[in-house]
Amino acid sequence: MFIINCPYCGEREQSEFKAGGEAHIVRPKQPTELSDDQWAEYLFMRKNIKGIQFERWVHTHGCRKWFNVVRDTSNDVIEAVYKMGEKPPTK
Amino acid sequence: MTKNLRVKTTKLIDETYKISFKFNGTTYYGYKGDTLASALLANDIHLVGRSFKYHRPRGIMTAGSEEPNAIVQLHNNTSLTEPNVRATEIEIYEGLEASSQNCWPSVNFDIGGINNFLSPVLPAGFYYKTFMWPASFWEKYEYFIRKSAGLGKSPTKPDPDIYEHRYIHCDVLVVGAGISGIMAAKTAAKNGFKTLLVDEKSYLGGSTIYQNSENFKINNQTSNSWLEKEINEIKKFENLEIKIRTSVAAFHGYNFLLARENLTDHLPVEQRKNKTRHRLLKIRAKKVIMATGSLERPLIFDNNDRPGILLSSAIEKYANLFGVMCGEKNVLFTNNDSAYETAISLFKKGINIEAIIDNREEIDSKLIQETEKNNIKIYKGYTVVNTAGYKRINKISIMQLSKDGQKVLGSKISISCDCLGISGGWTPAVHLFTQSGGKLKFRDEDQVFIPDKYPSDQISIGSCNGDFTLNEILSNVPNSLRKFLNIKKTDYENLEVHSSFNKSKRNIWLLPSDKVIGKTKPFVDYQNDATAKDIKLALREGFRSIEHVKRYTTTGMGTDQGKLGNMHALGIISETAGSKMGELGTTTFRPPYTPLTFGTIVGRNVGEYFDIFRKTPMHDWHVQNKAEFENVGQWKRAWYYPQNGESMHDAVQRESKAARDSAGILDASTLGKIDIQGTDASEFLNRVYTNAWSKLSIGKCRYGLMLNEDGMVYDDGVTTRLGENHYIMTTTTGGAATVLGKLEDYLQTEWPELDVYLTSVTDHYATVSVCGPNSKKIVSQVIPDLDFSDENFPHMSFKNAKIGKIKCRVMRISFTGEHSYEINVQANYGKSVWEKCMEAGKEFNITPYGTETMHLLRAEKGFIIVGQDTDATMTPIDLQMDWIVSKKKYDFIGKRSLYRSDTIREDRKQLVGLLTENPDDVLEEGAQIVGDMNKSPVEMLGHVTSSYYSPNLRKSIALGVVKGGKNMMGQKLIIPMESKQINVTVADPVFLDKENKRLNA
């Protein structure tokens, strides 16, 4: 069980959080303009990387805020944590 | 009584405190401090169990948690019973009753022993190969396997003991209290770290604590007396917590460890009352120091599993620590110096040693010289090729080893003995290290895996790090500690160490024999009866991956996870396959390191504390009125209220009829309630519901359907506009938490520009729902100040009101199709408002109804229940609810998905009503729906989702989903059941009052 540094509350146990899948997938502003394929790309396609992954987490049993986490899925080391709307860190 | 095999008194054993215990029904005696194993050995008992597959007699093999053979059942046939307890770990107490496992009728005469003679037909993969065919026979095979195999019996009565969980946060956790662990704990504590030291044994000091020999000295004191002083010193630190009988079960990422603290298992049963038995420690350590020591390796040769064959270090421990001799005619068999340490210990205690067999040819060390001085015969360059003795070893045969160690030469020599100690060198106990994600490296010189890459802030020190000798430990441990704890110096910088141990070793994974391997039984995994022969067979059959060989041969898959033999399995695989050790990798050690009882894992979460449950403010009233309850999410909801021994069916029929004929009352407090405020609240609802919300006027209610982005129905409920920028949304009972979470997600991540605030108020309000033709008369008595006329208070509207001084929100909404009101009050007034309604409704026979009746009433009206009539594959169009999907709105969650090529298919499963040919036939929910029984294979068109006998319509009604059902109105379909076929007709899902006359009445 890892420890996540919530950008609003600080370090807490993983059990207080919920994962929300890949980060930086933006809901299309005009879904009706999209083809089935384009919509499916948004709806279904997600990365599942062994290594550095950008993902969304929410502090469910805490401040209930969503934020982004950069996690190495091979060893669960969390490289960075940043708020929604902030630019992802570059190496 | 038989022989007395006690030798000199030791510090651990209190000979003034005699303890009686039973083993297989016979009473024996031991002393305080004994383990069951040491007490049995003192009574000359080696045979304690039978092996898993061949039912071979097996004896005590080790003196620790790595024991593969001596596992027993405690207190058989009582609620205290526990299987698979290692005799080498359990401390004896007055009243202990243990029995052998895996044998029937008794350990001395075991019917399964015939498997031993059948063993040529029981090779590796036997179970896979034989019992796979024919598949229809599996049930018979399973019965046979379960009866004759199995490790112990699980308890059949509830566990009477108390368990608990505790969180511990510390700066430094030290695992293992041998010499390295003691040094680490003292250094950490002395430097101000909040330190926790744990050890699975009942004493501190590991194996050094009984290393009482002139051959091992620190600062001119014997190593054990030096360590004793260190132990006395660490007990003084206030920032150091020491826990004995505490074994670490799991080492997870981020230095999170689970350990079991055993508090009462060593106490007499009557002293355990009201005490916690085990405590599961959840440890979060900033730094972890692993000092878990090492395990002695056995040697792999023909018939190396007889009772009386022990690890050489175990024989030494039984003699030095417990004062027990394992045999009177001892032989030691070794490939390294460790056995000589044992020999010298035994000699000093006056225990007879017949001979030592050493694989090595040219050897010389102080230990060997001393052994020879004591006139103990050493066979150098020899190996054991066979052993004899069925229930106890009585003879070994030895032969000379060839130069390359691959063959045996010359003639056989027989040596009679009653105990054989074997030593194949040492394996670092890296199990927990690898659990944490640590990577190992292989050290060629002594053929061991040692820690290489640490995944967290941790180190391994001492023999678990491959430092096996006293010199190595005392020179390397202080260095490691200085670096790891970032300190200038330790107390151990300039110690004078004297150790006679010579590291030379002749490693041969599988010792050669004069017989072909097919005729031998060299056991690698004792508990699972896997032999070197099985491993070679697996390789011949094409298995290469170590994980596959493991599963095929079951090597390492017992309760001991193959702690003794895994290295040999790897060695044999690499030799046979011609690959280098270290390149094969190792199998994965999984938690727990040693087995945990379920009680320890669940702690206090048993019985009514198993899972939390939620009660409505009216719960006590339901209990007093004999309601049966149903679990909905975590809620306990009144299910139905049986009267005078009524069946569920009868109660539900009565309740349903009363609700439509006069008045019913339902506790609807569990529905999720979300308070929505903000200048963009209307826009927000427009985006999350399928229908339009902007034009809903203040004081009105509207039913809404919420989709997932994939277009599938997610939740539904009625939302009321309380003010210009203020709504109260209701959700399904089970969906409340996830709906709130989803709405928050969109607000925070997709639409942060919206001015909307969400608050969960589910627990803040109690909701009383009164329905039926007389509902208006009842509520107007309860709230006399409110104008209930249809003009002032029509269906789908809302009023603020007061009951006395209590503020309430009244909605005229309906889930039953009846004229109906919901009164929401602050939760703590819920019960009194409920009782007021009951009082006012008395003259109208107001009938409390539960969830079952609610479901029946809504089914009569064709109202869906999300999660019952839908799964995550139903769009609103599939539900024939096109009317609720706005055509005008540009976007809402899930809109685009409603015209994907898949969602517009005509032949999707669609919700329809089903009427049975015989109105008394009630369908089973979940039953399959078929069109043509003659088609092969029979095509399943859908299934029944809701089904009831309607007392108001006097017939069976059902909802179901059917492929293309929308266009099948009036068509006949079949529900095939086990005993008959039921014919049904597809119908409109609204069975009652399609014109909504009752609602508006």
Ligand SMILES: [Zn+2]
């Ligand atoms: Zn937080």
